[in-house]
Amino acid sequence: MTPPITANPDRTLLQTIEVLAEAAPEEGFSLREIFDRLDESAFGAGLFLLALPCCIPFLYGVPQVVALPMLALAFQMVIGREEPWLPATLGKRKIDRKGLTQMATGGRKWFGWIEAIIRPRFSVITGRRSERVIGFFLFLFSASILTPLPMTNTVPGMAVAVTAFGLMQKDGLAVIAGVTLGTLWVGALITGAFLGLNVITHVSSAILGS
Numbered sequence: 025m026t027p028p029i030t031a032n033p034d035r036t037l038l039q040t041i042e043v044l045a046e047a048a049p050e051e052g053f054s055l056r057e058i059f060d061r062l063d064e065s066a067f068g069a070g071l072f073l074l075a076l077p078c079c080i081p082f083l084y085g086v087p088q089v090v091a092l093p094m095l096a097l098a099f100q101m102v103i104g105r106e107e108p109w110l111p112a113t114l115g116k117r118k119i120d121r122k123g124l125t126q127m128a129t130g131g132r133k134w135f136g137w138i139e140a141i142i143r144p145r146f147s148v149i150t151g152r153r154s155e156r157v158i159g160f161f162l163f164l165f166s167a168s169i170l171t172p173l174p175m176t177n178t179v180p181g182m183a184v185a186v187t188a189f190g191l192m193q194k195d196g197l198a199v200i201a202g203v204t205l206g207t208l209w210v211g212a213l214i215t216g217a218f219l220g221l222n223v224i225t226h227v228s229s230a231i232l233g234s
Contacts, residue, residue, distance in 0.1 A: 036139055037062075037069060037192070038131050041076070045124040052124055055093055056115035059108075067155070068191030070097050070108045071162060071184055077123065078169055078181025080130035086123045087169060087177045093117070094166040094184065101159025134182070138189055138198070146196025155191075158199060162187060165206035168213055179209045 035043070044053070044061055053061070059070060074094045077086035093114045100108060119127070148154070165180040165187075183206030190198030 037072065037189075038128075038136065038139065041073065041124075041131055042128040045121065045128040048121040048124050050121050052118050052120035052122075054116050054118050055090075055110060058119070059110065059115075066192055067097055067101050067108050067159075068188040071188035072192065073127075075181045075184040075188060076127045076131045076135075077119075078177040079134050079185055080126060081178055086119055086127070087181070089117050089119060089123075091166060091169045091177075094169070095163060098159050098163035098166050101155050102163060104156055135185060135189065138186070142189060142193045142195045142198055144194040146200075147194050149196030149199050150191055150194045158187065158191065158203065161203050161206060164210055168206075168210055171213065176213075180206055183209060 040062060044058065055074075058073065062069060062073065071094060074090040074097070077090060078094075093110055096110060096114060097108050149158075162184055165183045168180045169177045183202050185202070186205065187199050187202030190196065190200075190202060
């Protein structure tokens, strides 16, 4: 039986994820077990953790495991829940040790820098009144991860991760940066979809008219 990982106030979230990966059995942990071992009740921590595998290019399988739980947490923010909760069917989803190790390594590679520069500022943006609005944006970004196209998880995953980290650390500037990145990405997807539909319509009209 794997010993529990106790919360350590002197340990950053990235360090906690690294310890979690080292302690994991080969079959890994379920999402519920991971949340329990992190001992985190904040939406920011849960979303950051789940967004990590989505940020890593060419990491397949894990993003599909975490996308729906991300949607569930973001939706709970929109409706104003105070603490995150995962339905049993989503909480039972497992991330194996290899996936956890990749998350820890990728998290350190892509977000190690953010720990050095992030700090509390523009706290009005990270307050309870703003969480519902931020949750709406996070829901959109998380939904775009489910787009069935190659490499569509990396940019929105980073947007969710930066926004979530900003929420954890009460850094409104980081939240603004994450929301801006995600909004640009969703806008690009919508624009691409309309352009593609327009091209298909014109080609179809040309074929039918010939």
